Amino acid sequence: MHDSLRRFKADIFQALAHPTRIAILELLSPGELSAGALIEKLDMEQANVSQHLAVLRAKQLVSNRKVGNQVFYSIRDPILIDVLNLMRAYFHAHLKESLSMLDEMEKPLETVR
Amino acid sequence: MHDSLRRFKADIFQALAHPTRIAILELLSPGELSAGALIEKLDMEQANVSQHLAVLRAKQLVSNRKVGNQVFYSIRDPILIDVLNLMRAYFHAHLKESLSMLDEMEKPLETVR
DNA sequence: CAAGTATATTCGACTATTGTAATATTCATC
DNA sequence: GATGAATATTACAATAGTCGAATATACTTG
Known part of the structure; x- marks a missing residue:
């Protein structure tokens, strides 16, 4: 098998390889939530959650839509x-x-x- | 949800988060192989493969049985x-x-x- | 028990990931 | 356009993961 495929898969597993990011995905699995709602439910630093969201975004595991001031996240697939x-x-x-x-x-x- | 459960899951994903380890698991999915066979098929340094096998073992993703000189690995679940x-x-x-x-x-x- | 083969471990250098603190951006409202 | 709220980004220190080289262990056979 092509090695870049394996790198791709490894990259996705890497994105899943953090308790906070798993928590985020579990919170999102019933449906979309705003970044603020996630921060509140996780009870964690704003910057930290935002960084984890950035990782999930970079690997395309979540999508986000902006509504006014807020950003709503949802699981992509x-x-x-x-x-x-x-x-x-x-x-x-x-x-x-x-x-x-x-x-x-x-x-x-x-x-x- | 308990955070240690999420840490556990994250740990397993972490174990999967490397192209070589994915390759190993894919090679093992039809059935068990010796460490030597894996090294040969992967065409990589012996020590390196052995280290990745150690990670998979530590996270209990594979099991191994010793037959004489050789060690046969298989997917645990x-x-x-x-x-x-x-x-x-x-x-x-x-x-x-x-x-x-x-x-x-x-x-x-x-x-x- | 010496020599060879198969596998594992340790070490040190390097790179990547993480968290906190500080700062920046974007939008809404007055 | 100034102020405040929601979110993102940057910078840095700390920690963890990775690789190759060398070494160790375990088993087999002569």
């Missing part, structure tokens, strides 16, 4: 929602091991020694 | 193959825009000025 749902299924299938994985991730420094 | 197939569908749906995106990615330095 419902396939992404399917992907997130599959990941949810994956998580449930591996719940047990996942939990111990999360444990290790919580306290990586102590367990080294 | 077929859901991952579904995810990759969905991404393929996504790619085809967005082929046109994707191509121009790839173009920009190819020559980012020249187009700045």
Whole structure:
């Protein structure tokens, strides 16, 4: 397979590879929301959310329309929602091991020694 | 939703967010292969492939069994193959825009000025 | 047990991603 | 056109991911 295709896919996964961006997409999956609404629901810094939105925009995962002062974001292709749902299924299938994985991730420094 | 769940998902996407690792998973999707076979098919440095395999192992996306001298890798859960197939569908749906995106990615330095 | 083969790990340099703070832009209203 | 609200961008420090080179480990066979 062409390597640029793989780079393309990797790039999209990269865009998904952040908890905040996953949260944004999950918040958007029922329908569009303004940037302000996202910031409020996420309870995070305005600049930070805006940067994550910029990443999602750059990779074309969301589209946005401007209405007066506000910018409304929505998921560009419902396939992404399917992907997130599959990941949810994956998580449930591996719940047990996942939990111990999360444990290790919580306290990586102590367990080294 | 719990934030650690999102961190978990993000972590898995992170593991998928590299062309080489996608290539590995695509090579493994028909069935298991030895590390050596992967190295040969990828035509890459042994150490590099081994490092990417370590990432996939750490995130539990692959499992491995040792047979004598060799280590055979396989995809841990077929859901991952579904995810990759969905991404393929996504790619085809967005082929046109994707191509121009790839173009920009190819020559980012020249187009700045 | 010496030598060879298959795989993994460690190290250091390099590049990319992230968050915060500060600043800029855009639009609406007075 | 000045002011305020909503959003975006820039700059910088900190952290994380990547690669190649060298080294380590584990197993096999003579």
